[in-house]
Amino acid sequence: HNLNLIPSLLLSLSLLLSLTHTHTLTNTDYPCSGMLGMVSGQISDAQVTASSHAERGWVPENARLLTGRSGWTQQQTRQPFRNEWLQVDLGQDKLVSGLVIQGGHHRDKNVFMKRFKVGYSSNGSDWTMVNEDNDAKPKIFIGNQNHDTPELRTLGLLLTRFLRIYPERATPEGLGLRLELLGCEIQGEIVQTSHTHTVLA
Template identity: 35%
Template structure:
């Protein structure tokens, strides 16, 4: 989604529950970020509890398909497990769950501070806001991350585009690509394309 590049996701699009100090603010959480001067190259919250979170505002709803995480560069600090919650409005956050379940899915995090760990969600999630809540960690909560996904509008029978979502359980999801293709095939047959 472009978290690594400041030209795509700006510093102000990162927020967090807390930061340990000015050198560990949320915008330090870009995947592959490095320590630079007094900046440590990772987000580190002030407290070591399960109420801490980091949030990315994508400005518009996007289809999120996964996440990549890392720990603090050069230090034995990383997140071992975490929960992801998403929102379209920035107020009502829905946890990513297993299909048909209501309990938040706990994702396996990193096993060291440097190796990226990728987690692919079982479905596309339509969201503007993405929050990551660390659950367990090594030494201290320290996180760098990237979101996976894209914005792909669906073609409807009217020739217009839309980003229709449906709700499965408590998590909004985008219909699979096969539904887009069926819609296109029906539309193209009607107009003999």
């Protein structure tokens, strides 16, 4: 039944993105807000990895928005979480403009992420954090309000192949994360914009 939500979800996402973004990196039709493959399966299970995972019901490949059975959670239970991440490999560089995040459900647990950071990389080794505007500090994003409602978080426009979510805080019972990446293929000439980033070794 969740699949029926996708058209209305896409429409609301497009409207939100058009209201919150004032620039684009390419000469493609604006906004760059298509779903990049977590829901459709274009992103394979092998392209979704994590620092760790809890029991079998919470593996990384379950972190698909709407269609995931439960979501992903890491082994670490003590908050704030340290050095835990969920990684999506897009297969090639693309423009990523936002995330849709959703909590998780497994057996009697309704859990969701409350605070997180975002990192990105073109080679999977050298990572850059998304920072606060005009600040060198990594941006702390607000997570979900409940385990079921998808919520949009905009990222500006990132030219990247790999994206990581670094959860910091979640519900007392633990973390549950499902997501979709929003963006588009690179077409035409890319115009460089200036950003301040924190580079991770």
